[in-house]
Amino acid sequence: MNILIIGAGAVGVSVARELLKSEHSISIVDKKPSAMRISSASDADWHLADACEVPALREAGAAEADIIVCATGDDKVNLVVSLLAKTEFGIARTIARVNNPRNEWLFTDAWGVDVTVSTPRIMASLVEDAVSDGSLTQIMRFHRSGASLWQVSVSADAPVVGSAISDIELPSGVAINAIIRDGVPLTADADLIVDVDDQVLLIDGGDDVDMSALKSYFRPRPASVHDSEGESAADAEASR
Numbered sequence: 044m045n046i047l048i049i050g051a052g053a054v055g056v057s058v059a060r061e062l063l064k065s066e067h068s069i070s071i072v073d074k075k076p077s078a079m080r081i082s083s084a085s086d087a088d089w090h091l092a093d094a095c096e097v098p099a100l101r102e103a104g105a106a107e108a109d110i111i112v113c114a115t116g117d118d119k120v121n122l123v124v125s126l127l128a129k130t131e132f133g134i135a136r137t138i139a140r141v142n143n144p145r146n147e148w149l150f151t152d153a154w155g156v157d158v159t160v161s162t163p164r165i166m167a168s169l170v171e172d173a174v175s176d177g178s179l180t181q182i183m184r185f186h187r188s189g190a191s192l193w194q195v196s197v198s199a200d201a202p203v204v205g206s207a208i209s210d211i212e213l214p215s216g217v218a219i220n221a222i223i224r225d226g227v228p229l230t231a232d233a234d235l236i237v238d239v240d241d242q243v244l245l246i247d248g249g250d251d252v253d254m255s256a257l258k259s260y261f262r263p264r265p266a267s268v269h270d271s272e273g274e275s276a277a278d279a280e281a282s283r
Contacts, residue, residue, distance in 0.1 A: 044068065047108040047134075048087075049094045049124050050115035051078035054140060058112055059084040072103045073115075094124045097131050105132040113139040118146045122154045129155030158185060179245075179254055179261070189249035192220070197241045200263040209233035214256055216248040 044067045048055045051073035059069050060083075069087040072094045073079070081089050092099035094115075105111070111128045113121035121139045128134040141147050141161040150159040164181070184191045197204060203211055208219055208231050219231040223242040229235060237243070243261065247254060 044110065045104065045108045046070070047072065047100075047103060047105055047111045047128075049073075049111065049113045049120070050140075051075075051080065051089075052114070052116055054116075055112070055114040056080070056083050058114060059087050063087065070103050070108070072099065095120060095127070097127060100124070100127060100132065105134065108132070108134050110134070110136045110138065113137065115140070116142055118142050118149075122149060122156070125150075125155040127155075158183065179257055181254075191247050191254075193245045193247065193254060195243050195245070195257075195261045197237060197239055197243060197261050198263050199239045201239075201261045202264060203237045203260050204239055206237055207233065208235045208237070211237070211260070213245075214252060216252040217254070217257065218246055220244045220246045 046062055046067050046069050048059050048069060048071045051071050055071060055073070059071055062069055063084060063086050069084070070090060071084065071087050072090045072092055074091065074093040076091060079089060079091055081087075088104070090099070090103040092102065094100060094103070105128060108128075111124070111134050113124045113128075115121055118141060121141075125137045125139045128137050136157050137155050138158045138160060139150055139156045141150055141159055141164075144161060144163045147159065147161055147164075150156045160183075179193050179195045182192045182194055211219070213219070221231050221244045222229045222235065222237070223244070224238065224240075245257070
């Protein structure tokens, strides 16, 4: 697969290295001479050029690219290149890095972005996942389809514990994609039973889905008034 990476910083080069391991054809573009650390990814095709210029992208092989990864530290550059990739070269898949979370709303298909990667959002999701309190965390949003990928860790005494996938009544437009258990990915078969500490991956179909309604599925059941009264009566009896 032909992959064009914009930005030869730490992120761009790291992505290039990983993709080269899978024997993809990689081209890297950066306008700074100091970024031309060719030995850091010697199997890639390096280009010293301004990716915001159409001739530079063409020279780097944009017309033959299957995917473009805009990984610079400048959100404006990532947006402009994404738009050029779509409008000038019809690249099938554009992946853009968001550096400032306040700019994330701009990274839509209107700017040619198919997939947004936000480092702050990813780090926040990892922190929330470590808490394992049943909080839903959005991992990725696919702008072309409007769908989003979410993750949640199942808390002890959550309503879904002990339930089969087929018995969980999810809101319309939401589906369980997979479950990670003890580091092993499991297909979300209808008869798979949900257990405590499972990491559940869900996908929604678009912006009209109210994901907040799912919070109660994975968090501990709230103590009912009846239970509280029962406990109080038992405590009072024990104190006599």
